[in-house]
Amino acid sequence: xxxxxDRAVMLGEVSTTITHVEGGNAKAMAADTEWLxxxxxxxxxxxxxxxxxxxxxxxxEPFPVKxxxxxxxxxxxxxxYYVVREGRFNVVRHxxxxxxxxxxxxxxxxxxxxxxxxxxxxxxxxxxxMEDGLLMRLSRADFDRLLKQPLVNFVSVEEASALxxxxxxxxxxRSPAExxxxxxxxxxxxxxxxxxxxxxxxxxxxxxxxxCRTGNLSQVAAFLxxxxxxxxxxxxxxxxxxxxxxx
Numbered sequence: 001x002x003x004x005x006d007r008a009v010m011l012g013e014v015s016t017t018i019t020h021v022e023g024g025n026a027k028a029m030a031a032d033t034e035w036l037x038x039x040x041x042x043x044x045x046x047x048x049x050x051x052x053x054x055x056x057x058x059x060x061e062p063f064p065v066k067x068x069x070x071x072x073x074x075x076x077x078x079x080x081y082y083v084v085r086e087g088r089f090n091v092v093r094h095x096x097x098x099x100x101x102x103x104x105x106x107x108x109x110x111x112x113x114x115x116x117x118x119x120x121x122x123x124x125x126x127x128x129x130m131e132d133g134l135l136m137r138l139s140r141a142d143f144d145r146l147l148k149q150p151l152v153n154f155v156s157v158e159e160a161s162a163l164x165x166x167x168x169x170x171x172x173x174r175s176p177a178e179x180x181x182x183x184x185x186x187x188x189x190x191x192x193x194x195x196x197x198x199x200x201x202x203x204x205x206x207x208x209x210x211x212c213r214t215g216n217l218s219q220v221a222a223f224l225x226x227x228x229x230x231x232x233x234x235x236x237x238x239x240x241x242x243x244x245x246x247x
Contacts, residue, residue: 035085042109044083044227048150056146060136071127071135078116078123080137081147084108087133093125105130115192117143118152118223119216124193151226152219154236157245160209163233168207171232173221184211184242192217195224204230211235 036057039045045053060083065071071082074094084106091104091112103125106112116123117140138146155163164170170187172179179189190198192212202208208230210218215238225232235241 038109039083042083042111044109044111047227047229048147052146052150056138056142059138059142059146061138063135063137065129065133065135067129067131069129071129072113072123072125074124074126075122078113079140081113081117081140081143082111082127082138083136084110084112085134085136087135088130089133090128090130091125092128113137114143114147114223115220118148118220121216148219148223151223153222153233154215155209155233156236157242160235163207163209166207168209170235171208171210171221172212173210173217174212178213184239187211192221195221199225199228199230202230206231208232209235212238214238214240 039057040053045056048056062085063082065087071089072078074092085108087108089106089110089112090102091106092100093103094100106127112127113123115121160168160170164186170184172183172187172189173192173195174189175191176189183189208222208225210221210225210232211234212218212221215234215236218234218238222232222234237244
């Protein structure tokens with residue numbers, strides 16, 4: 001149907017855009033339409049325009065890995081955003097006693113590493129290659145410019161209250177313990193760690209305002225939501241900003 005036609009047109013645009021870029025492996029990438037079609041079908045890139053997808057693809061660098069390699073380590077700072085091109089990877093989280101638990105498996109088309117790039121906090125889990133594989137990675141600067149800036153938009157406290165009057169919902173992404181200590185009236189609590197699993201339960205026809213204490217984690221939440229086709233904006237400055245307003 002129309003969707004297929006739109007996809008074909010977009011694929012042509014992405015391919016053409018890449019071909020017009022000089023140097024590097026741009027020509028080879030443009031020729032690999034199977035890979036381009038895959039990238040565009042992936043949830044993480046499906047909301048971006050053709051020229052934006054092309055720009056991302058041109059900046060992605062291949063990163064081959066051997067089985068058992070630790071790609072990112074829990075507790076270390078984030079430097080790259082990764083797309084799985086080939087292979088399987090486990091997401092492992094260590095609790096405070098040092099016990100490791102596999103919390104997710106990543107397959108081709110999955111992305112990881114965005115949280116600490118957005119929040120500035122340390123990696124909250126490790127990612128380990130289960131077999132030899134191929135990752136594509138994007139540097140922090142390219143990630144900020146090409147993916148974060150277009151998807152993360154902010155609203156002031158005043159704008160947020162006007163949006164709520166118009167039917168927007170406030171999504172508080174702090175921990176349940178923090179949420180219990182006090183929250184904005186009418187807000188729903190889904191901690192950022194649980195957001196990926198909980199998203200399918202949220203209706204898509206509503207605008208969401210994400211909030212946390214400082215605004216850092218709510219940027220992660222808004223990014224994840226926008227990637228998945230939700231209309232989400234960030235309460236600028238977080239609940240601290242609300243407290244300052246009412247002080």
